[in-house]
Amino acid sequence: xxxxxxxxxxxxxxxxxxxxxxxxxxxxxxxxxxxxxxxxxxxxxxxxxxxxxxxxxxxxxxxxxxxxxxxxxxxxxxxxxxxxxxxxxxxxxxxxxxxxxxxxxxxxxxxxxxxxxxxxxxxxxxxxxxxxxxxxxxxxxxxxxxxxxxxxxxxxxxxxxxxxxxxxxxxxxxxxxxxxxxxxxxxxxxxxxxxxxxxxxxxxxxxxxxxxxxxxxxxxxxxxxxxxxxxxxxxxxxxxxxxxxxxxxxxxxxxxxxxxxxxxxxxxxxxxxxxxxxxxxxxxxxxxxxxxxxxxxxxxxxxxxxxxxxxxxxxxxxxxxxxxxxxxxxxx
Numbered sequence: 001x002x003x004x005x006x007x008x009x010x011x012x013x014x015x016x017x018x019x020x021x022x023x024x025x026x027x028x029x030x031x032x033x034x035x036x037x038x039x040x041x042x043x044x045x046x047x048x049x050x051x052x053x054x055x056x057x058x059x060x061x062x063x064x065x066x067x068x069x070x071x072x073x074x075x076x077x078x079x080x081x082x083x084x085x086x087x088x089x090x091x092x093x094x095x096x097x098x099x100x101x102x103x104x105x106x107x108x109x110x111x112x113x114x115x116x117x118x119x120x121x122x123x124x125x126x127x128x129x130x131x132x133x134x135x136x137x138x139x140x141x142x143x144x145x146x147x148x149x150x151x152x153x154x155x156x157x158x159x160x161x162x163x164x165x166x167x168x169x170x171x172x173x174x175x176x177x178x179x180x181x182x183x184x185x186x187x188x189x190x191x192x193x194x195x196x197x198x199x200x201x202x203x204x205x206x207x208x209x210x211x212x213x214x215x216x217x218x219x220x221x222x223x224x225x226x227x228x229x230x231x232x233x234x235x236x237x238x239x240x241x242x243x244x245x246x247x248x249x250x251x252x253x254x255x256x257x258x259x260x261x262x263x264x265x266x267x268x269x270x271x272x273x274x275x276x277x278x279x280x281x282x283x284x285x286x287x288x289x290x291x292x293x294x295x296x297x298x299x300x301x302x303x304x305x306x307x308x309x310x311x312x313x314x315x316x317x318x319x320x321x322x323x324x325x326x327x328x329x330x331x332x
Contacts, residue, residue: 001076001179008186009055009076010116019060026062037065041123044069050126051196053185056080056117062108070122070148071106073098074178078115083107084163090215092117095169097178097207101148104162118182126197133201134208142265144208164224165215166207174210177203226250227264230257231272238276239300243269277301278314285323292319 012020015030031039045052056073064086073080075092082090082098085105092098100106111117127148134141148164168174181199184192211228233246246269247254262268267275277299284295293304301307311319 001175002183005179005182005186006076006116009118009182010113011055013055013057015057016059019057025060026057031065037063039065039067039069041067041069041121044121045123050123050193051185052121053118053182054121056108056111056115056119058111058113058115061110062106064105064107066102066105067100067121068102070102070124070127071100072120072122073100074118074120074182076116076118076182078112080111080115080117081109083109090163090165092165093167093169095167095175097164097166097168097174099148099164099166101162120181127200129197130201130204133198134204141208144204166210167213167215168207168210171206171210171213173206174203177206223260223264226252226257227260230261230269231265234269234273234276238273238280239298241273241300274310278311281307281311281319282315282322282326285319286326292323295319 015027018027019025028037031037031043033040033043044054064083073082073092075094075096077094079091079093082092083106084090084100086107090098131141131145134144144164166174177199181196181203183189184196184199189195211225211232214225214228229250230246233249234241237245243254243257247257250257258269261272265272281295281299284290284298285292288295290298296302296304296307308318311322315322317325
């Protein structure tokens with residue numbers, strides 16, 4: 001990280017000065033007015049703001065709490081230790097990113113002077129543009145969004161992780177984008193909302209390419225990593241993908257992958273693959289001049305009647321009608 005930014009973030013805050021002077025631990029009233037320790041966005045954000053940052057409070061144990069917003073923690077220097085959902089120990093090291101949704105509980109062990117982390121306080125609506133920048137037809141995108149928001153179609157799914165921990169210190173574009181966000185928010189740049197929302201979208205696009213960097217040191221993350229690997233396989237190989245090939249690639253039994261996909265995504269491998277193929281066919285219908293028959297072949301189907309049936313079930317219209325209503329190219 002830029003040394004000037006690091007210097008600014010590492011300054012002793014008034015709260016830290018009070019702690020160092022023997023003024024006790026974390027003052028709960030600074031963060032919430034509720035009896036339960038839920039850090040309140042209204043205390044952390046100025047009215048009308050969707051995102052802001054604050055350096056993590058060092059030199060003290062931060063007791064177990066939740067947030068009524070999405071928190072992103074970026075480790076600028078050193079390390080911090082977090083206890084998530086009471087029993088998962090996560091150590092953030094320089095360059096790591098930790099995303100926490102509103103359901104996660106968090107406890108933080110004391111950090112030293114050189115352990116500098118920045119907390120992004122983010123309201124869910126801030127991510128609207130970022131999600132639009134991601135591939136709307138991607139099952140991988142859907143899973144990441146569900147994990148971040150902590151819900152799926154209004155319900156929390158059993159096994160869905162409340163956090164995402166990325167080891168991305170060696171990914172230069174990710175580091176640059178996070179630093180750009182920090183710089184913009186610290187310096188209150190003009191047009192910063194548009195700039196920051198676009199930067200967050202670019203950050204997510206890069207993180208989607210690096211799901212292999214998600215921490216796998218605890219059971220929840222190991223399962224999550226396996227599901228993300230399966231989804232990435234579907235995204236990249238949807239024309240020819242099979243559960244047997246995926247099983248061989250991941251060196252996991254097919255029945256285990258099937259059960260895990262169903263539990264964490266609510267859909268089977270076959271459902272996910274079909275969804276990707278149909279979404280891709282819809283994209284090709286609206287953005288290319290390929291014939292319907294060519295598109296059927298391009299997405300991996302060889303049974304025309306079957307394709308027409310499942311396409312109608314998904315979109316409530318034929319491929320030709322879909323193209324007429326949504327396409328920008330002449331109909332073939």
